[in-house]
Amino acid sequence: MTTPFFQANPDIIKPYTLMDLDDTLFQTQRKIDAWDLPTTEPENLVCATVNKQGEPLSFMSQRQASLFNWLLASTELIVVTARDRDEIKRVKLPFYSWQVLTHGAIILTAEGELLSAWQQYMHEQLAPLQAKLKQLTDLIGNHNQEDIGANNGLKLTPHSDVFIASELTIYLAIKHAQKDHQVLADLAKQLPTLIPNFDQDFYVHVNANNLAILPHAVHKRHAVQFLLENHLDSQRPSFGFGDSLADLPFLQLLDWYGMPNHGQLHDHLSSQQL
Template identity: 75%
Template sequence: MTTPFFQANPNITKPYALMDLDDTLFQTQRKIDAWNVPTAEPEHLVCATVNKKGEPLSFMSQRQAAFVNWLFASTDLIVVTARDRSEIKRVKLPFNSWQVLTHGAIILTSDGALFNDWQQQMYKALAPIQDKLHQLTELLDHPSNTLFDSLVLTPHTDSFSHDSNSNNDTNLTVYLAIKHAQKDHQVLAELAQQLPALIPDFDAHFYVHVNANNLAILPHAVHKHHAVKFLLDNHLDKNRPSFGFGDSLADLPFLQLLDWYGMPNHGQLHEQRLTQ
């Protein structure tokens, strides 16, 4: 048997593109300025997200918009993001495939419905640690806690079903997000170091991810890697190639599941590579 040589074929098999969003495909004006993003002159900017008031918040440069347009035209674009179901609605892009949301706790189908199989798995993982998440919330948000002033704590919740036959979903806390009101990244870095001592068995139940002015306290069961692996193993065509991009260290585990992966030339992953 002779192995054939490659020949171009006009019948293209669309690859899966599993893409982080914020700071990978678009960013705020503040970060455009900090990173000196090319082709981001005002006349070239394209609005990618809005804030809660519906005002433009994040933008794509001319090059980024061309790249995103190519992704939608040439790939099966699958969102993999920390954004929850409310936050993803403020991204003004025409998603039409699977969506991995809330750091991997939520999977939406192509028609925007919750994927029940994954919901039930997450319910079983999250329900037993609700008391510990509430304990952490009270500890960090208590008025007497002056150790870390100016922290903005946001518990992220969603509804999860017990089983496929249940019509009664339960609202569960998925993870805790913390920002610093004055964007003092050092305070968040210090908090990340002290968290394991604040609650018994913290490391057994949670991990901490810090990226600039965002700190997340997440149960071990909640990770982009877990959700992407679930899709790759059970619901995506194994004959189709996959690639992806992400800017954060938290993206690397899911990216390493793919055939090819990369990063933008800015952000946490890029900076980490420069220091090694």
């Protein structure tokens, strides 16, 4: 058998692009300034998200907008984000394919419908953890518990959704009002001591002013793997982008992956001796 040489084919097979959003495709003005991003002059900025009051919050540089436009036209772009179903509505960009939301707990079809098989699976995983998530919520939210930093400006937000007619807490998000990242880092070290078998049920992800306490079943990688194995065409190439260490596990499932030249993942790799 003779192996053929490559020949150009006018019938293009669109690759899949699996795309993290915040700090990968757009970011706040504060981060634009901190990272000194190019093509972010006021006349070049493109509004990507709004806050709860409908005011512009995050922006794309001209280069980021061009990248997104190119990916939208030449690939099937699949969103993979920590944003939940309410938060994704504040992203003012067009999406036409699958959406992996809430750190992987939710999968929406191209029509915006919940993927029922994944809903059933997540219900089975989350239901047994509700009491422990409530216990963690009470502990962190109790302002008398100074030893876990509750008086240090922590803002706790439980994220929930409906699974098989039951509203279940998915994970806990914590921010610091004054953006003191060290307070969050210290809290992350204390969390495994708060309840028995914490590490058995949960993991902690910290990125800048965001700390998330997540059940092991909730991960972008798990949801992406489910899509790859059950719903995406294995003959089509896939590549992806993400800025966070939490993105790396799902990116490693793909044929190719990359990152912006800023953010947690870039900083981590830059700090390694190559």
